[in-house]
Amino acid sequence: MLALLTDPNAWAALLTLTALEIILGVDNVIFLSLLAAGLEPAASRRARQIGLFLALIFRVAMLFGLTFLGRLRTPLIVIYGNEITWRDIILIGGGLFLIAKAIFEIHGEIDAEEPEAKQGRGARSNLFLVILQIAIIDLVFSIDSILTAIGMAQHIEVMIAAVIIAIAVMYVASEPVAGFILRHPTTKMLALSFLILIGVALIADGFDVHIPRGYVYFAMAFAAVVEGFNILARQRRKRRRQ
Numbered sequence: 001m002l003a004l005l006t007d008p009n010a011w012a013a014l015l016t017l018t019a020l021e022i023i024l025g026v027d028n029v030i031f032l033s034l035l036a037a038g039l040e041p042a043a044s045r046r047a048r049q050i051g052l053f054l055a056l057i058f059r060v061a062m063l064f065g066l067t068f069l070g071r072l073r074t075p076l077i078v079i080y081g082n083e084i085t086w087r088d089i090i091l092i093g094g095g096l097f098l099i100a101k102a103i104f105e106i107h108g109e110i111d112a113e114e115p116e117a118k119q120g121r122g123a124r125s126n127l128f129l130v131i132l133q134i135a136i137i138d139l140v141f142s143i144d145s146i147l148t149a150i151g152m153a154q155h156i157e158v159m160i161a162a163v164i165i166a167i168a169v170m171y172v173a174s175e176p177v178a179g180f181i182l183r184h185p186t187t188k189m190l191a192l193s194f195l196i197l198i199g200v201a202l203i204a205d206g207f208d209v210h211i212p213r214g215y216v217y218f219a220m221a222f223a224a225v226v227e228g229f230n231i232l233a234r235q236r237r238k239r240r241r242q
Helices: 008-037 041-064 066-072 086-110 115-122 124-152 154-185 188-206 215-240
Strands: 073-077 082-085
Touching: 008 041, 008 066, 008 073, 008 154, 008 188, 008 215, 041 124, 041 154, 066 073, 066 215, 082 086, 086 124, 124 154, 124 215
Parallel strands: none
Antiparallel strands: 073 082
């Protein structure tokens, strides 16, 4: 352990892996922020804390269960020459869940209820459901995250340190992201579209059709920049009217 502290290769692996874990965590932060944004402030904070704690537990548990991860790649069935593993099933199921959740939320935004009706339902009754959904998607995102960690680093101590740092960064980022979505409702539709895109990428991975994440993140970043210009334009028009 002490030898790692003076090993430049271990530090380089830690920095690289932490950066990758943070990038891979963008999906998780968006989903977490969207779900938490629908709760009352206190419940929203609790949901983010529990959700990211679960993400940390899942990732560390998987790191210590490397043999379990190996079994996830064991073929279960073969369909038209394609081997289907437990990992594929989890990715496909997670992708379908993300797409279904995003479409449901988009439908809710289009046929929006009156604010009074939403408040009448209360946030307390939704907290458990939100945490359950966060736990499901945390599990899906943890698989790709940990497989990346295993491929990048040789020491489990480095992997765990990178995961803890990435989760801490995600926790810090989740509240501003959730607040931004609340202040700018149009960004919610954009974030939901991102979830559909991520869901499609997960399903493709499940069928061994890898979509380079760089393409996905570039599309997300480009759309976010365009939406940023739209927000600035709306704010300037609002100030001129005043």
